[in-house]
Amino acid sequence: MAGVPRSFACSAIALLLLITSSESMELQIGGKPNAWTIPASESESLNRWAERSRFRVGDSLVWEYDGTKDSVLEVSKRDYFTCNTTSPIQTYSGGNNTVRLEHSSPYYFISGEAGHCEKGQKVIVVAMSERFRRNVETALAPSASLNEGPAAAPSPASGASSLRLGLFAVLTLSAVTLAI
Numbered sequence: 096m097a098g099v100p101r102s103f104a105c106s107a108i109a110l111l112l113l114i115t116s117s118e119s120m121e122l123q124i125g126g127k128p129n130a131w132t133i134p135a136s137e138s139e140s141l142n143r144w145a146e147r148s149r150f151r152v153g154d155s156l157v158w159e160y161d162g163t164k165d166s167v168l169e170v171s172k173r174d175y176f177t178c179n180t181t182s183p184i185q186t187y188s189g190g191n192n193t194v195r196l197e198h199s200s201p202y203y204f205i206s207g208e209a210g211h212c213e214k215g216q217k218v219i220v221v222a223m224s225e226r227f228r229r230n231v232e233t234a235l236a237p238s239a240s241l242n243e244g245p246a247a248a249p250s251p252a253s254g255a256s257s258l259r260l261g262l263f264a265v266l267t268l269s270a271v272t273l274a275i
Contacts, residue, residue: 162190166207175203178212199224
């Protein structure tokens with residue numbers, strides 16, 4: 096009989112760990128194939144897409160574009176706002192690139208084709224750290240203004256999901272304590 100509560104406790108702990116962990120994702124730039132282009136308008140810029148998306152450390156960004164006509168440059172903040180292509184942190188070419196977000200910070204990407212960055216072909220992606228994974232509903236990318244720094248982590252839109260998870264954790268730990 097004592098084995099039943101102990102197995103329940105182990106199952107409850109395993110379920111709790113499964114719920115609180117999350118897997119990395121591959122996110123296609125712009126949310127669709129061949130979105131790495133000069134935007135038709137400000138409302139179609141990749142930064143508008145990035146503002147509506149959530150990026151986490153460990154996620155990967157996937158670019159699909161015509162590799163004979165363009166490239167992707169990861170650049171510093173200063174080079175992003177000035178569209179400087181001469182000293183990139185990393186250069187991606189060939190038309191199909193995957194970039195893993197290794198650390199919590201803003202990442203700045205611009206087109207390597209002359210004149211494209213100035214026409215709006217660029218994006219800022221803000222990767223949130225592990226500690227924000229359970230609390231942040233969305234990660235906002237900063238708007239394309241030289242005077243603004245990286246976006247701060249927004250507060251959760253609703254504390255309801257955190258409250259439910261916290262209540263589940265308390266109930267699980269209570270069950271484990273009673274089982275032992």
